[in-house]
Amino acid sequence: MHIAKPMFDADVVINLPKLKTHSAQIFSGAVKNVFGCIPGLKKAKYHKMAPNPGDFGQIICDIHKATNICLHIMDGILAMQGEGPTAGTPYRAGKILVSTDSLALDTVAAKMVGMNLLDVPILETAQNRNLGEGNLKNICLAGDYDQIPRLVKFKLPKRFGAVKKHNSTAVLKVIDFFATRPKINQTKCKKCNMCVESCPVQAIDKETKQIDYTACIECMCCHELCMFRAVELKNNNKIAGLLSGMLRK
C-alpha cells in the first residue's frame, strides 16, 4: 500500500477523528480516519479495489497494523449527523473521547449516536481482525461519565438500515444499492468535474453528469467530494423491498 511517509518519520502519531456519520460507511471515527494516510487520489484506487464496506474495512485495518498510532482523540464537540462526511448537518454534542484503542473508542462513540458495532461494516471487520476491543462490557469508561451518554435525535445516514441488514453477500448488496444510490442534481451542479475526476471507475459522464449505474461501485466518493451538495442519495425502497422479498423466498 501507499501510505504517506510522515506516518513513519514521526516519533509519535496521534489520530484526530471527528465524530461523524458517513453516507457510504455509515460511521466515520477513529478506525476509518486513518484512510487519510493514503495520499490524494490514490484513495480512489483503494475504493475500487474494495467496493464492499466490509472489504474496505480490511484496507483500513491494514493501515492500522502497518502504522504505529499511539493515541486517538475524537473531536465530538461539534459532530456531524445525517449524510456525512460532506452533506451532513452539525450536531452540537459537546464531547471529546480519548483512547489508545481506536476500536474501543468507536464502539463507545457509535453507541452514543444510536448504533452498535455490527451496524458498521468497518468496525465489524476491525473486530474480526482483532484491532482492539469491540465489546462494550470490556470497555472501561473514565472521565465525566460512568455510562455512555446518548445523543438525542442524532440523525443517522439513509443507508444505515440497508447496510446493517446486508453487508456481506453480493446479491443482497444489490438491494442496498437500489435502496440508496447517488444521483447528480443538475440544478445544483456547478460543473466543477470533481466527481468526474475522482470516480474510481469513470462512471460519471463528463458532459452530461449522468452516472452509469452498471459501472458504479457505490463508493460514494462523488457524494463525499462534491462541495456543492449536488450529488444526492436517492432512496428507492419500493424496488429494494421487491428484490428483498423475491430473494428471500
Ligand code: SF4
Ligand atoms: S462535484 Fe458536484 S458540482 Fe462538481 S461536477 Fe460533480 S456534481 Fe457537479
Ligand code: SF4
Ligand atoms: S459514481 Fe460515485 S458512487 Fe459510483 S463509483 Fe463513481 S464516485 Fe463512486
